[in-house]
Amino acid sequence: MDHSSHIRLASSQLTAPILEGATIxxxxxxxxxxxxxxHGSHVVMDVGGFLGIGAKHVGVPISDLEFMxxxxxxxxxxxxxxxxxxxxxxxxxDL
Known part of the structure; x- marks a missing residue:
């Protein structure tokens, strides 16, 4: 997929309601x-698994992802x- 034409999100758009469910x-x-x-300045991602079953939750800084x-x-x-x-x-x- 060519992401060059996709519209990048502004930092003000990096909110839970907008980002949750986004494909990485x-x-x-x-x-x-x-x-x-x-979770704060981190995004918790589901990695692996199938249809959400068996997925591992890992947190990475939101700055490590380019949202669009x-x-x-x-x-x-x-x-x-x-x-x-x-x-x-x-x-x-989550604590």
């Missing part, structure tokens, strides 16, 4: 996860993290 694409443009929720809207208005993000790198991270636990 890795460096090879493969789907690597989805935003579960926003596609031509249909769907929010998505791209990152340099690979699925393998994310799966190797400690699981995020």
């Amino acid at each position: 694409y890795g460096p090879g443009d493969e789907k690597i996860g989805a935003v579960s929720h926003v 809207r596609d031509a249909d208005g769907n929010v998505l993000a791209v990152t340099t993290w690979t699925k393998e790198q994310l799966k190797a991270m400690p699981e995020h636990v």
Whole structure:
């Protein structure tokens, strides 16, 4: 998918209601996860699993993702993290 024509989100748009559920694409443009929720300055992502079952929750700084809207208005993000790198991270636990 060519993300160059997608509209980047402004920092004021990086809010939980807008970001939750966004698909995350890795460096090879493969789907690597989805935003579960926003936790402070971090995004908690569901990585792996199938239909949300068995997914691992990992937190990354929101600045590690580039959020945008596609031509249909769907929010998505791209990152340099690979699925393998994310799966190797400690699981995020909300306190």
